[in-house]
Amino acid sequence: MEEKRNLLEIKDLVVQYVTDEAVICAVNGLNLSLGHGETLGLVGETGAGKTTTAKSVLRILPDPPAKIQSGEILVDGTNLLALTEKEMRKIRGNKISMIFQDPMTSLNPVLTVGDQIAEVIMLHQAKSKKEAYRLAGDMLELVGIERSRSKDYPHQFSGGMKQRVVIAIALACNPEILIADEPTTALDVTIQAQVLALMKELQEKYRTSLLMITHDLGIVADICDYVAIIYAGTIVEYGTKEQIFLNRFHPYTKGLFNCIPDIMRDDNRLIPIDGLMPDPGNLPEGCAFCERCPEAMDCCKNGMPDQKEIEPGHFVRCFLPYKEG
Numbered sequence: 001m002e003e004k005r006n007l008l009e010i011k012d013l014v015v016q017y018v019t020d021e022a023v024i025c026a027v028n029g030l031n032l033s034l035g036h037g038e039t040l041g042l043v044g045e046t047g048a049g050k051t052t053t054a055k056s057v058l059r060i061l062p063d064p065p066a067k068i069q070s071g072e073i074l075v076d077g078t079n080l081l082a083l084t085e086k087e088m089r090k091i092r093g094n095k096i097s098m099i100f101q102d103p104m105t106s107l108n109p110v111l112t113v114g115d116q117i118a119e120v121i122m123l124h125q126a127k128s129k130k131e132a133y134r135l136a137g138d139m140l141e142l143v144g145i146e147r148s149r150s151k152d153y154p155h156q157f158s159g160g161m162k163q164r165v166v167i168a169i170a171l172a173c174n175p176e177i178l179i180a181d182e183p184t185t186a187l188d189v190t191i192q193a194q195v196l197a198l199m200k201e202l203q204e205k206y207r208t209s210l211l212m213i214t215h216d217l218g219i220v221a222d223i224c225d226y227v228a229i230i231y232a233g234t235i236v237e238y239g240t241k242e243q244i245f246l247n248r249f250h251p252y253t254k255g256l257f258n259c260i261p262d263i264m265r266d267d268n269r270l271i272p273i274d275g276l277m278p279d280p281g282n283l284p285e286g287c288a289f290c291e292r293c294p295e296a297m298d299c300c301k302n303g304m305p306d307q308k309e310i311e312p313g314h315f316v317r318c319f320l321p322y323k324e325g
């Protein structure tokens with residue numbers, strides 16, 4: 001079998017928010033990989049560490065209070081955490097781009113959308129101003145907006161159109177990795193579907209590797225190849241979309257699926273996961289899901305389970321596979 005080549009690899013990442021009052025353990029030994037042209041869904045509840053992980057990749061966390069305490073973030077074998085700020089500036093927007101949740105706050109209200117796209121092109125590519133503005137028009141057309149609108153300001157666009165502009169900015173330099181942090185959460189349902197279809201089309205066209213951060217399993221089903229389930233700053237289950245949807249194993253993953261409507265299920269009640277995520281300022285010694293887990297055992301309180309491969313390419317961080325042999 002051909003060995004999978006990873007474009008992005010996150011190894012044992014630990015990120016904390018350190019203040020005089022507390023140490024918040026947001027990301028705790030997280031491992032993740034993303035191959036060329038793949039789409040990976042990073043799925044978890046609010047506060048699970050998804051956005052902190054994404055911002056760590058781009059090194060845009062506010063420091064202080066955020067501190068990347070240990071780990072490696074490798075892109076094509078280069079550890080981003082070892083680069084200088086000047087070197088990182090060449091990576092951001094060029095090799096790696098990010099789409100944020102709220103398009104209203106991603107755009108500069110006093111610059112036209114054409115200015116904002118052209119600015120990114122001129123910053124990263126040796127293009128003249130005229131050529132950058134021509135390319136900005138091309139990018140607008142690519143995302144379904146007439147190039148004549150490049151002279152308009154963000155407030156002249158609807159929410160869905162603004163997110164299209166944000167996508168155009170993110171893709172302007174043809175990045176190898178695109179990180180999308182809940183890109184459709186602020187949009188209404190019909191616009192969500194349009195923006196997702198556009199992202200999928202562009203990702204396939206340019207073979208961009210996409211890290212899709214979401215809590216919406218419908219989005220994962222729609223566009224992802226692989227899925228990583230994150231809980232309390234750690235990946236608890238990872239596999240192909242088929243493995244996670246058809247053969248999920250971790251009790252937390254099962255809980256997430258029980259929270260969504262299923263027309264195949266006889267009873268029409270949703271089963272929420274009881275309790276709350278543990279306080280990241282005071283994580284338990286054992287499995288972080290222990291207090292909420294319907295299958296918890298005595299051993300779960302005493303230590304963190306290692307990650308175990310339960311079928312080829314399907315990994316779970318839980319004591320159950322050890323018990324079941």
Ligand code: SF4
Nearest residue numbers: 287290293300318319
């Ligand atoms: Fe539940 Fe134990 Fe597995 Fe944690 S390790 S998810 S508590 S069974």
